[in-house]
Amino acid sequence: MAVVSVLRALARVLSRHSLLSPSCSVAPFRCFCGSDSPADSQKDVLEIPLPPWQERTDESVETKRARLLYESRKRGMLENCILLSLFAKEHLHRMTEKQLNLYDRLINEPSNDWDIYYWATDTKPAPEILENEVLALLRDFAKNKNREQRLRAPDLEYLFEELR
Numbered sequence: 001m002a003v004v005s006v007l008r009a010l011a012r013v014l015s016r017h018s019l020l021s022p023s024c025s026v027a028p029f030r031c032f033c034g035s036d037s038p039a040d041s042q043k044d045v046l047e048i049p050l051p052p053w054q055e056r057t058d059e060s061v062e063t064k065r066a067r068l069l070y071e072s073r074k075r076g077m078l079e080n081c082i083l084l085s086l087f088a089k090e091h092l093h094r095m096t097e098k099q100l101n102l103y104d105r106l107i108n109e110p111s112n113d114w115d116i117y118y119w120a121t122d123t124k125p126a127p128e129i130l131e132n133e134v135l136a137l138l139r140d141f142a143k144n145k146n147r148e149q150r151l152r153a154p155d156l157e158y159l160f161e162e163l164r
Contacts, residue, residue, distance in 0.1 A: 053109035085153040
């Protein structure tokens with residue numbers, strides 16, 4: 001509430017010194033802080049439905065790996081960009097075609113990137129259809145048992161190195 005009192009004091013000073021036009025009113029503003037904010041009705045949120053995920057059967061394995069690498073790096077939120085791109089660097093080159101399809105579904109079916117993050121960090125349960133070996137591998141990777149510093153997505157130079 002200290003911010004509110006500072007703003008009101010500033011408004012009084014400005015109005016005394018004629019820096020505000022007479023038509024400008026400073027009294028009726030209301031500042032919401034912390035717990036006194038009104039409940040969000042979500043009426044202004046527009047949910048745009050995504051088309052249902054479909055497996056791409058016309059893609060070669062190499063093309064699928066390249067697409068999934070790109071999609072792992074370019075996410076809607078930084079946390080998933082880092083987590084999924086590092087996971088892709090570590091595991092994509094070893095995945096079978098079946099595992100690539102499971103990973104494709106995992107990162108492309110949900111419409112909300114936060115869901116993927118919560119499932120990967122085991123904060124919320126994933127839908128049964130997505131509970132599989134790849135999600136288990138991602139969850140294990142997200143635990144960061146080796147305590148690696150994961151602050152940014154990997155550079156792309158590793159694509160030109162010999163596979164381990």
